[in-house]
Amino acid sequence: MRRSSNDLIDHIYEAAFVPEIWDDVLEEIARRSRSATGALFVCSQDMPLRGRSTKDVHEFFERFLSGPNPAEEPCVQRMMGEQPTSFVQVDDFLSPEELQADAGRILLRSLGIGVNACSVVTLPKGAVAMFLFNRWIADGGYDTELLGTLDALRPHLARASLVSERLGLERAQNSVAIMENFGLPAAVLRPGGNVLAVNAQFEALDALFIARAFGGVSIVDRSSNALLQTAIGNMQKPDLPPLVASIPIASQVGLPPHVVHVVPLRRSAKDIFTSADLLLVVTQVGVSTGVPSNAMVTALFDLSPAEARLALRLAIGVSLTEAARDCGLSIASARTYLSRIFSKTGTHSQHQLVALLRSAGSLGS
Structure with a gap:
């Protein structure tokens, strides 16, 4: 009409x-x-x-x-x-x-x-x-x-x-602000590697990261930086699956060893003005690993509370049928939720989803 x-x-x-x-x-x-x-x-x-x-x-x-x-x-x-x-x-x-x-x-x-x-x-x-x-x-x-x-x-x-x-910029700023609330240094990059937003804790790590021309960012350690630049480059290749990487950084100028976690942010696959962004989150070596908290999953991937509960049950290794029962869902509803979770996290299978969530587990609990 x-x-x-x-x-x-x-x-x-x-x-x-x-x-x-x-x-x-x-x-x-x-x-x-x-x-x-x-x-x-x-x-x-x-x-x-x-x-x-x-x-x-x-x-x-x-x-x-x-x-x-x-x-x-x-x-x-x-x-x-x-x-x-x-x-x-x-x-x-x-x-x-x-x-x-x-x-x-x-x-x-x-x-x-x-x-x-x-x-x-x-x-x-x-x-x-x-x-x-x-x-x-x-x-x-x-x-x-x-x-x-x-x-x-x-x-x-x-x-x-x-x-x-403007909305894309605000979402990026909200992402790093949420990470700061968890006590985590964080930055959001465009797929080409240009910095879109950082929090104060990330800026304070100038012994680990250096600014590049045209708004890019590098790790001081060469071997770690090579891995980071590969991760950034892969985000521009739509034929490759979403890359989630945890890159070790050796101690620098009195700082202990750190790990920078590279997580794809796919707020909406249809959002052409900001496209898919990369979230960099930095933790010190020794932070506990496992699955992330409900709040962390919600903040990283824009999952609803119900979607986050189902995703976290799957992350600990239970089947979709078991996860549905634990969450009080029918199997049909669980499949619908899982489809939404795949869309929001940029994954295409339970195996990819579990790998993504376990990598994000070291970001906080």
């Missing part, structure tokens, strides 16, 4: 808080602008290209994002360079040769889709949000009226993008 203009604007702002809604927002804008499809890309130097699209091109969109260097395609590069503050036809900025060579356009043409209209929103942390709509080849290009329809919505798309990025 077609929404009123005010309803659509409300829906755009709702997408800032619930990333899954972007698909529906793009669908409605595509209908209003008589476009075939719509997409939202988020581009930055320290993270892989990511985005959302209208449902009819999800498969194509995933193929494009998983291709070799999608951010290097002529269409993406030219729009990132121009950063148009109103909607423009991308074809007007590319040569015929570039249009023919662009991998995204090749795939779109195979679907019968032609001209693109694009506008770019610059975000405070260095990323850009790129809104892209496409016409059927048979329908020709965008006229002034259709571009005006898109431009009328652009201020709301821009503000929603800014809110989304």
Whole structure:
């Protein structure tokens, strides 16, 4: 059902808080602008290209994002360079040769889709949000009226993008603040390794960690740092399973040996403005190991109390049937809870989940 203009604007702002809604927002804008499809890309130097699209091109969109260097395609590069503050036809900025060579356009043409209209929103942390709509080849290009329809919505798309990025920063700051409440030095990194947030206890460990260019972080000990940089690099490879690592650090300048725990934070797999982040938590050697507390699991992975109880029962080695009985759940409800736990922790099996929780066990009890 077609929404009123005010309803659509409300829906755009709702997408800032619930990333899954972007698909529906793009669908409605595509209908209003008589476009075939719509997409939202988020581009930055320290993270892989990511985005959302209208449902009819999800498969194509995933193929494009998983291709070799999608951010290097002529269409993406030219729009990132121009950063148009109103909607423009991308074809007007590319040569015929570039249009023919662009991998995204090749795939779109195979679907019968032609001209693109694009506008770019610059975000405070260095990323850009790129809104892209496409016409059927048979329908020709965008006229002034259709571009005006898109431009009328652009201020709301821009503000929603800014809110989304701000919410991601606040979640990162909350994560390290929670760790500080547990007495643990912590930092949140973007997948490329840039520091998003740190707490005061982490900053005090300047004998163990040093700042790198462009906001990165390294461990002073070379062998430990090699392991950390590998963990950070693996976060940018979607074909690899989530990596949870505990990296030993030898004593430095009067400090005892420490361990830095690298934990993937997947607040929402659909949250394209912050993507998946890495949480670094530092403990001294000798901290008790085992499974983490209910409060720690809830803080790390945004699990509900019921989800945390089930996850922790599984972490001690009981079967799903036993864990369901212990938690007063039917097996069907336990499976539903487990599916949510997998989604929030970025795991895909009970074996991965147990390994993740046992690694997090040394972070506190």
